[in-house]
Amino acid sequence: MSGTSSAVARANIALAKYWGKSDVALNLPAVPSLSLTLDPLTTETRVALASDLDRDVLILGGKVAGPKETARAAKLLDGLRARSGETRFARVESVNHFPTASGLASSASGFAALAGAAQAAMGLALDAADISAIARQASASAARSVYGGFVELPAGAPGDAGLAAHPLHAPDFWEVRIVVAVADEGPKGTGSTDGMEHTRRTSPYYDAWVSAAPALADEVRAGLAAHDLRRVGEAMEQSTLAFHACAMAAGPAVLYLQPVTLAALATVRRLRAEGVPVYATMDAGPHVKALCAAEDAARVAAALAATPGVLRTLLASPGSGLSVDGREVA
Numbered sequence: 001m002s003g004t005s006s007a008v009a010r011a012n013i014a015l016a017k018y019w020g021k022s023d024v025a026l027n028l029p030a031v032p033s034l035s036l037t038l039d040p041l042t043t044e045t046r047v048a049l050a051s052d053l054d055r056d057v058l059i060l061g062g063k064v065a066g067p068k069e070t071a072r073a074a075k076l077l078d079g080l081r082a083r084s085g086e087t088r089f090a091r092v093e094s095v096n097h098f099p100t101a102s103g104l105a106s107s108a109s110g111f112a113a114l115a116g117a118a119q120a121a122m123g124l125a126l127d128a129a130d131i132s133a134i135a136r137q138a139s140a141s142a143a144r145s146v147y148g149g150f151v152e153l154p155a156g157a158p159g160d161a162g163l164a165a166h167p168l169h170a171p172d173f174w175e176v177r178i179v180v181a182v183a184d185e186g187p188k189g190t191g192s193t194d195g196m197e198h199t200r201r202t203s204p205y206y207d208a209w210v211s212a213a214p215a216l217a218d219e220v221r222a223g224l225a226a227h228d229l230r231r232v233g234e235a236m237e238q239s240t241l242a243f244h245a246c247a248m249a250a251g252p253a254v255l256y257l258q259p260v261t262l263a264a265l266a267t268v269r270r271l272r273a274e275g276v277p278v279y280a281t282m283d284a285g286p287h288v289k290a291l292c293a294a295e296d297a298a299r300v301a302a303a304l305a306a307t308p309g310v311l312r313t314l315l316a317s318p319g320s321g322l323s324v325d326g327r328e329v330a
Helices: 067-084 106-121 128-136 192-202 206-225 229-248 259-273 294-305
Strands: 004-016 021-023 033-050 057-060 089-096 150-153 166-169 176-182 278-281 288-293 312-318
Touching: 004 106, 004 206, 004 229, 004 278, 021 192, 033 106, 033 176, 033 206, 057 067, 067 089, 067 106, 067 128, 089 106, 106 128, 150 206, 166 206, 176 259, 176 294, 192 229, 206 229, 229 278, 229 288, 259 278, 259 288, 259 294, 288 294, 294 312
Parallel strands: 057 089
Antiparallel strands: 004 033, 033 089, 033 150, 033 312, 150 166, 176 288, 176 312, 278 288
């Protein structure tokens, strides 16, 4: 066992949203979610075990991470150390090739890559489902980034420590694109974990959201199976706006939208009125992601790039799943 391994994982965008936990300690989602893994929004992570370290060290984008980020990584590593019998601490170096902690699912790709690289460095050779369950304990959306294409993460019953995501359709199942309208390059003010727990405790709309979310996920799943962009898009937009409404109704409000967010949403609606089948979604951040057919992506990207306040656009297509030391995990 060399004690060193590298992994690459991709961010994902939830088409049916996850917001809220059924079990905070195990990081279990209260609602099901469906996502699309995005290429080229990648995270590269290298884990090197060393006997001369007295604690885990996390380097993000060339800088030493803060205590909160390091503690989340160390908790994941502790679980793998207990499982493998490994006693050494790790130096973790991770680079995101897209904005970090701003609502572009960097925690999803980051923890998926960390789980993959760390288990290999510790000699475990786990399969994708096992890695997905491990990654989920650090970031629920990371469970989905282990797989390529279209992916589902079921709602978790309290105590279900082994909950994992599973693939629905391969990356080549459907030639759709996601155009990301980047609204801000910096980190968001409220992290997803803190935001959703505050929402659960204080929003009068939280129970309604949890009740409505499964039917929206069912609609997205059915639309995917039928290659029905309108069906997927309409359910995706409703899921997105429902979770944001729930968060905004918390006390005080959890508000991720910025003026540029609303402007980009208006651009998507204008394009639709002009006959372009394009639909919007957002995670816990200000960016708008537009789902469209591959042949419409250039027009959608140009319109969003011209929207006042949009810094730039990113074009993403269905991407592959986690690779460890150059091999995709099965």
